[in-house]
Amino acid sequence: MEREFIPVNVAVLTVSDTRTLETDTSGKLIADRLSEVGHTIVARTIVVDSELIIRAQLAQWIADPGVDVVIATGGTGVTPRDVTPEALAPLVTKQIPGFGELFRWLSFEEIGTSTIQSRAEAALCGSTYVFLLPGSNAGVRLGVEKILIPQLDHRFKPCNFVMLLPRIKNEPTGRA
Numbered sequence: 031m032e033r034e035f036i037p038v039n040v041a042v043l044t045v046s047d048t049r050t051l052e053t054d055t056s057g058k059l060i061a062d063r064l065s066e067v068g069h070t071i072v073a074r075t076i077v078v079d080s081e082l083i084i085r086a087q088l089a090q091w092i093a094d095p096g097v098d099v100v101i102a103t104g105g106t107g108v109t110p111r112d113v114t115p116e117a118l119a120p121l122v123t124k125q126i127p128g129f130g131e132l133f134r135w136l137s138f139e140e141i142g143t144s145t146i147q148s149r150a151e152a153a154l155c156g157s158t159y160v161f162l163l164p165g166s167n168a169g170v171r172l173g174v175e176k177i178l179i180p181q182l183d184h185r186f187k188p189c190n191f192v193m194l195l196p197r198i199k200n201e202p203t204g205r206a
Contacts, residue, residue, distance in 0.1 A: 032185065033184050033185045034184070034185075035068050035183065035184060035185060036184040036192050037068050037069045037070050038069050038070070038098040038099050038182055038192060038195070039069075039070050039072045039096055039097055039098045039099070040060075040061075040064050040069050040070065040071050040072065040097075040098070040099045040100070040101060041071075041072055041073040041074070041091045041094075041097045041099070041100045041101075042057050042060045042061050042071060042073070042074040042075075042100075042101050042102075042103070043057075043074075043075060043076075043077065043084075043087055043088065043091075043100060043101070043102040043103070044056060044057035044074075044075070044076040044077075044102075044103050044104055044165075045076075045077055045078075045079055045084055045102060045103065045104035045105035045114050045165070046076060046078070046079070046104050046105075046165065047078050047079050047111070049076055049104075050076065051074075051076065054076055055167055056103040056104065056163075056165055056166065056167055056169075056170045057074060057076065057103055059167055059170050059171060059174065060101050060103060060163075060170055060174055061074055063174050063175070063179065064101075064174070064178070064179070064182070067179055067183070069099075069182065072096055072097055073091065073097065075087065079104075079105055079111045079112070079113060080113070081113040081116050081117045082117075084102075084105065084113065084114055084117035084118075085117040085118070085120065085121065088100060088102070088117060088118055088121055088155070088160065089121055091158065092121055092155045092156055092158045092160070093156075097158055098158065098159065098195060099158065099159045099160075099161070099182065099191075100155075100158060100159070100160045100161070101160075101161045101163065101174075101178070102114055102118075102160070102161070102162050102163065103163045103164065103165050103170050104164070104165035105117075105162075105165070106148055106149045106150055106151075106162050106163065106164050106165070107147055107148070107149070107164070107165075108147050108149070112149070114149075114162050115149050115151055115162060118151075118153065118155075118160060118162065121153075121155045121160075122153040122154075122155055122160075123153070123154050123155055123156055124153060124154040125151070125152075125153050126151075126152040126153055126154065126159075127151075129150070129151060129152030129161065129177065130148075130149070130150050130151040130152065132177060133148065133150040133163075133172070133173055133177060134146065134148060134150070136172055136176050136177070137169065137172055140168065140172065141168075148164050148169065149162070150162055150163055150164060150169070150173065154198065157195075157198045157199045159191055161173070161178060
């Protein structure tokens with residue numbers, strides 16, 4: 031018997047000192063593609079490249095029971111202004127290292143060794159999945175199309191992130 035699609039509630043965060051909602055093509059790509067496949071975009075915003083501001087926005091969405099998944103774009107490079115992974119670090123309950131590893135492996139096919147400059151990563155924060163993608167449209171498209179759309183589909187076999195959500199939401203996280 032075929033499983034039914036289960037939509038999840040997604041918040042999209044763009045980290046940029048220069049983008050506006052009108053010029054944010056990467057955040058729009060995330061929101062549009064996930065909406066097209068049936069997920070619900072419950073929030074979308076842009077914050078500047080500030081570790082404290084990024085962390086505050088992530089923490090707000092992680093604490094919101096109406097948000098299942100947060101996808102951030104931008105701030106994952108290696109320059110001093112790229113601080114999205116550092117902003118996320120104190121909020122992490124469990125790392126999901128395979129996400130970044132797979133992202134860079136797939137990215138290698140497109141951009142070669144330049145992929146090592148990406149610090150794309152994923153984690154479980156309490157009962158919320160958080161995914162960090164690069165700010166480029168190509169990086170976002172790769173992460174969304176080749177990893178997130180399949181893994182956020184309950185019908186994807188042998189396993190996916192959505193099928194684990196009920197167990198994750200009922201398990202104590204050890205956080206106050």
